[in-house]
Amino acid sequence: MSKNLLWEIGTEELPARFINPALESLKNLAEKRLKDIGLSFDEIKTAGTFRRLTLFVKNLAEKQKDKEEEILGPSIKVGLDKNGNFTKAVVGFAKKYGVKPEDLIIKKTPKGEYFCLKRILKGQRTVEILPNLLLDILKNIYFPKTMRWGNYKFRFARPIRWMLCLYGEEIIPLEVANIKSSNKFKGHRFLSEKSLFLSQASWTEYERLLEENYVIVDPQKRLLKTKEEILKAGKKVGIPEIESDLLEENANLVEYPFPIVGHFPEEFLSLPEPLIITALKEHQRYFCLRNSEGKLINYFIAVNNNLPKNPEIVKKGHEKVTKARLEDAKFYFEKDLQEPLENKVEKLKGIVYHIRCGTLWDKTQRLVELGKYLAQKLNYISSKIEEACFYAKADLASEVVKEFTSLQGIMGSIYAEYFGKKEIALAICEQYLPSPQYEKLPETKEGIVLSLADKIDHLCALFGAGEKPTGEADPYGLRRAAYGIIKILIGKEISLDLEDPLNYNLELLTKQNFLREKEILPEIINFIKKRLEGEFLSQGFNKNLVSVIIDLPLNPFDSYLRIKALKDFQERQDFIDLIIGFKRVAQILKNINLKELPEINPSLFEQKEEKELFNKINDLRPHLKELLGKKDYTNYLEKLLSLKETIDAFFDKVFVMVEEEKLRSNRLKLLAKTAELFNNFGDFTALI
Incomplete structure (x- = not known):
């Protein structure tokens, strides 16, 4: 026999960003705890709003199995x-x-x-287990921050105000911070005055009762309803610009959406679009609208959690706040335009990049030098790369970016255009690509170099200062920087050995006296290689193939070409022949100190198969070297495959581990030279 479990934790208003992680945590905890104690169930789901977190377990067994x-x-x-x-x-x-x-x-x-x-x-009855189990789950729900209230020692994201807890028709007795569980719960704070009552743990009935009382408890349904209402409200004046993160935040700020359309003075449309959108989005969480031609119009949509008795008064309130926000934005923007970019670069001397890595001015000096170095390495001919690096961080000293930090780079690009530096404007914006929001890569040469330089310097400076990521903690976004470098080099098909620019950047830090950890280069390289391994795995390459190339010198695009060729080759029927050929060579060299072997002496060859293998690898070596230079790794593997018959014939006729040391060493050296041709591609031992 089984019954449903329904548990709602009613709270004071939770921050919107707390809700989704809390619901995920609640579901994972419940699933794990129930499985650990041997209570079977059909399904677990969670739902919630900023006033409630709900757990529903369908057909939870009435007792543990004996x-x-x-x-x-x-x-x-x-x-x-x-x-x-x-x-x-x-x-x-x-x-x-x-x-x-x-x-x-x-x-x-x-x-x-x-x-x-x-x-x-004998298994325990579920009703006996649930009180302690649910309290344990309650204590472990994840929140970014927790608090205490009153004189209670219990901690939660916000004070708990009620708890509904039913197993079938039975109330499960729980008590937290003087709040006892019951079969009662609450609807919308303003639109539902009465307490709601549930006689049994029915999800359908629970959801229906809440919706009748202006609460859409399912986050996905509430999000879709919010989107639907926004589109409906904006239909008369324009097309709402709905960003997924803003929509999700609004959906988690309400229990039932009531959008209102407002407008602002048309004069503010003279401001840069990103500034208008950001001012309304970040401060007010409003949606902007565009006309049919895609042009921004002077209207916005605010999503309310209450059905206003007088919509006009509420609308005017939103409009008043919007006007004030845009006036602030206009003031900051106009003030920024009153001084040239050079002045802003000068101000970077007073802005700390990191206490152990100097100011943004110090970073700018490194970007200029590293940018010139990278341009030379990549054979990029551009007189504007140095200029782009010099002005890259100028907008961080602007009034707008101080107020709206998410506009860094975007405002720099706008200011560069305004002050006649159009050729570097896009590059200043591209330095932050790829970003968590946009996988787009920089397109201009200046943007590519600046983005690489910025990320390389960020890694070197922070690692050199001892600020390395630990576990999940990565407050300076060093993993993101490493992934950014990898994605740019692979996505833009740029072959670059990273060890040289990394080392050059560390030298720049040393000259500025900011490098505390002198021998940090190997650690940075390994850090990037870990991210490269993750990138390849996410692209569908299996672990063994990744292991073949991951220990090569750090060149992400070159490694990508090798692993792609290897994967394509792996799908061929003769791939196994390639591996078998190498395996026979590798196994006999397994415990041999190759450095102590003398050079090959052809006069010691006794069998024609020895001479044939010697001649074969000597004939192949220049061709293989040429293919490596061209990065033609598919043909490189084809050439390696041609060794298979010669290797087989060698092992069929030649006994390697003879007693005579000179003869044995000569044959081992011949096999070592054969293995070297494979090792120049990668570590094939990962495939055997």
């Missing part, structure tokens, strides 16, 4: 005396568990025969 338990006692040798009578050891063991020695069975184990008690453990 378990058969075996407890080993003394061995036969210890448990029986010479006459075959029970010893005190067996009698004591049986007495401990309330049985007679005669009730014990003999169990054979790898260590011998032992007395054993076999018994059935």
